[in-house]
Amino acid sequence: MLKKILQDAKATMGIYEGRDDRIYGLLAEFSDPGMLLHAAQEVRKAGYKHFDTHSPFPIHGMDRAMGLGNSKVGYITLIGGATGLALATWLQWWTSAVDYPINISGKPFFAFEPSIPIMFELTVLFSALAAVAGMFALNGLPRPYNPLFYSRRFAHVTDDAFFLHIAASDKQFDLKQSEALLRKAGALDVEVIEDRGYSELHAET
């Protein structure tokens, strides 16, 4: 049960588990961003959930094509901001009015007026840190090991190649049918990726 929840959570981050027979999924290469966008729409329409697209640059409209919806980072940022606000209030009140009260030119030990800048700063700081941390977490980054790296063509993804990956963990995944779908969507090449658990390059040298 817990394992299943964990798997689903990781899948939302784009981290998919390979099958028991080491099949990790299918990697299809497309000629250009337009074809990739079209393929993402087709794959989504066919009902797949565990798939991801890879390109050297952001493609406008890809979020909608993949059906990703609105990012949840905003909520994480809000929680971070509220935490920062609460912490700053408590910190200033506790240090200056409770733990070590000092009379400074007759001002109150604690007042909102001089505390607001710190409250503001910590709200912004915590919001920003929460936004960055939330972004990394929701994207499943950093991710030094990814079975897609077994594909030799995949190295071109940072240069001039466009890929769509359907994960074997998807309920609908079927080697033959999924491959047919990708070919129909205009894939130049479809490759079966196996998760071997070690680096091939390392093994060769």
Next chain:
Amino acid sequence: MADSAKRSSPLTWLIDPIAPTTDQAERGFRFTGSNTTWMVPLLVGAALVVVSCVLGFSESFREQFYFSYLIGWTFCLSIAIGALFIVIIKHLTKAYWIVAVRRIPEALIWSFPLLLILFIPILLGFLDHHGPYHHWTQEGIADPNSEHYDEILAGKVAYLNIPFYLVRMVFYFAVWIYLSYRLYTLSLRQDVDPDPSIPVQQRRVSAWGLPLLAVATAFASYDLLMALDPHWFSTIFGVYFFGGAFLTAFSITALVAIMLQRLGMLRNVVTAEHYQDLGKLMFGFVVFWAYIAFSQYMLYWYGGIPEETVWFRHRMEHGWGAHSAMLLLMHFILPFLILLPRAVKRSIPLMSIMAVWLIIMQWYDHHWLAMPVLHVEHATFHWLDFSCWIGLFGIFFGTFVWRLGRHPLVPQHDPLLGKSLRFENA
């Protein structure tokens, strides 16, 4: 000027310097509202202003009238100033998303000649012992032998004197009217004559216009609102005034776009994407306004010097404390929380509510700045506050809609328009 963009006759020039070009508007960019859309606000406004002036100049209401009229007038002025900032900053940053709704702030900026005419009742106040600026216009203020002698104001007499005040007003209006004239007519000319040099000219005017506008706006806020309480001073006051003005101009832009769409115009031109960006800027300047307001307050709180804190003390006592708390709640805390989610900024009903709300709060803010000077002892609203405000705004808005309707509703030959129509938030 191109043949097709002709000058208006001299009297209409004050309301709109260019003869109608709406017959050259592309379909879908035409104003199709009926005449009542501008006539009703104009007539209601004119009636209210006339009634307010007639009753206001009677002996019993005179002092109240000047203050009420002044805040109604500065409210309208701040909208025009905010709109001028929007247009200038748009040109300087080459922002493209706003092009689809840019004609709205552009039509707002040619309100300055009308505002100059509507300034006359305030000028009459300078001839009056009960005028809004009587604290420093009284005779003998700098004369040690006079009963009106005021040591602090005597030190400010080089700045706070009527001739120099009038010279400054002429300067402010010269800056506002000239910049508005250039930017408004350039854009209208582009509608009929897609001359590629127009965007360059717009940018050039904006580049030297922005610092000049900033100085004129800051000093105008000192002269119009801060000078009501001439003992007190705040160097950030101009920024505070700008923050409110910019916020209100975005709110009006959003509101007018919504109204035009409800009347069946600008369909498929203005989308949720544009409202979201207007909403982001409204949210941003709600925060900016609060940031500046608090910066002003905190420094005086920390300094604790009586001659500086007295201004806030007047706004904390005798019922004004409730007004101040309301300002904090309704001008910052609630709009901040409401405008925060993305869905609100993309919802037309909620955006129209927030736009009206923030427009009202701008007037409330000016009321809060000015009225405690008159009614130190008891916080109050007077019926003249409302009749002057709604009356002046009616005239302002009616003439604005009339001007907007005489030309295409969208800068149809702006090279960035296509990008603006296709704009999507990432």
